[in-house]
Structures are given as structure tokens and as C-alpha cells.
Amino acid sequence: xxxxxxxxxxxxxxxxxxxxxxxxxxxxxxxxxxxxxxxxxxxxxxxxxxxxxxxxxxxxxxxxxxxxxxxxxxxxxxxxxxxxxxxxxxxxxxxxxxxxxxxxxxxxxxxxxxxxxxxxxxxxxxxxxxxx
Numbered sequence: 001x002x003x004x005x006x007x008x009x010x011x012x013x014x015x016x017x018x019x020x021x022x023x024x025x026x027x028x029x030x031x032x033x034x035x036x037x038x039x040x041x042x043x044x045x046x047x048x049x050x051x052x053x054x055x056x057x058x059x060x061x062x063x064x065x066x067x068x069x070x071x072x073x074x075x076x077x078x079x080x081x082x083x084x085x086x087x088x089x090x091x092x093x094x095x096x097x098x099x100x101x102x103x104x105x106x107x108x109x110x111x112x113x114x115x116x117x118x119x120x121x122x123x124x125x126x127x128x129x130x131x132x
Contacts, residue, residue, distance in 0.1 A: 032075065032077065033075070033076060033077035033080075034077060035077065036074040036075040036076060036077025036078040036080075036081075037077035037078060037080055037081040038077075038081075039071070039074045039077075039078055040070075040071030040072070040074050040077060040078030040079070040080070040081035040082050041071070041081045041085065043067055043070035043071040043074070043078065043082075044067045044068075044070075044071055044081065044082060044085045044086075046067070046070070047063045047064075047066050047067025047070065048063070048067065050063060050066075050132050051063035054128065054129065054131075054132050056125065056127075056128050056129075056132075057125075058125040059124075059125050059128050059132075060107070061106060061107065061110040061123035062110075062120055062121075062123040062124045062125065062128065062132075063132075064086070064107050064110040064111050064114065064123070065110040065111070065113050065114035065118065065120035065122065065123050066114060066120035066132075067082065067086075067114065068082040068086060068110075068111045068112075068113075068114030068115045069114035069115070069117065069118070069119075069120050070114075071115075072114065072115040072116075072117065073117075079115055082111070082114070082115055083111075083115065086107075086108070086111040090104050090107055090108055090111075093107070110123050
């Protein structure tokens with residue numbers, strides 16, 4: 001019994017001090033990507049919810065940029081989620097809702113600006129409450 005305890009403790013010490021195998025590192029990165037993507041989706045939803053709550057004329061681009069900015073700051077997974085959600089929304093908006101190509105282009109510009117780390121306040125309309 002003592003031998004097994006010694007072997008287990010020695011293994012734990014060696015594993016803790018050794019480099020992780022490549023497949024373990026890939027699993028950890030994959031898990032981080034998923035966490036970032038879920039957090040990014042939450043950031044996008046928060047920006048959408050705030051946009052609906054604010055109901056402020058001309059603030060659409062600001063909330064697009066802010067949602068993408070917040071999501072992309074989480075890392076590659078957040079940036080991926082922001083791109084997928086933004087592209088899906090704009091695809092739906094341009095095809096189904098009847099909004100014009102110019103509006104879609106401007107929304108995508110704000111989306112890209114936010115994902116690249118640009119300050120969302122570039123699109124902030126005057127008079128929008130500080131809460132947002």
C-alpha cells in the first residue's frame with residue numbers, strides 16, 4: 001500500500017513539473033476557445049438587449065460595434081462567435097426584412113470595426129444615455 005502511495009505522489013510531482021503533452025495542450029486550447037465563444041455570444045446578446053431597451057434612434061451601429069468589440073476581446077472564440085452571429089443577422093436582415101444593401105454594408109462595417117478592437121464610441125449617437 002505504501003509503495004502505491006509513493007508511486008502516486010511521485011507521479012503527481014513529475015506530472016506537475018513536466019510539460020504537458022501536445023494533445024493535452026490542444027484540449028485546453030479547445031476548451032478555452034469554446035468558453036470564449038460562449039462568452040462572446042453572451043456579449044452579443046447583451047448588446048442586442050441593450051439596443052432594444054435603449055430604443056434610441058441612430059444607435060444601431062454603436063450597439064453592433066460594442067457587441068463585436070466585447071466579444072472579440074475574449075479571444076479567438078469570442079471573435080469567431082461575433083463574426084458568425086453578425087453575419088447570420090445581416091444575412092437574415094438583408095434577405096428577409098427588406099432592409100437595403102447600404103444599411104447591411106454599414107452594419108458590417110461597424111461589426112468589423114468592433115472586432116478589430118476599434119472604439120465603439122465612434123458610432124455612439126449624441127444623447128444616448130451613459131448607461132449604455
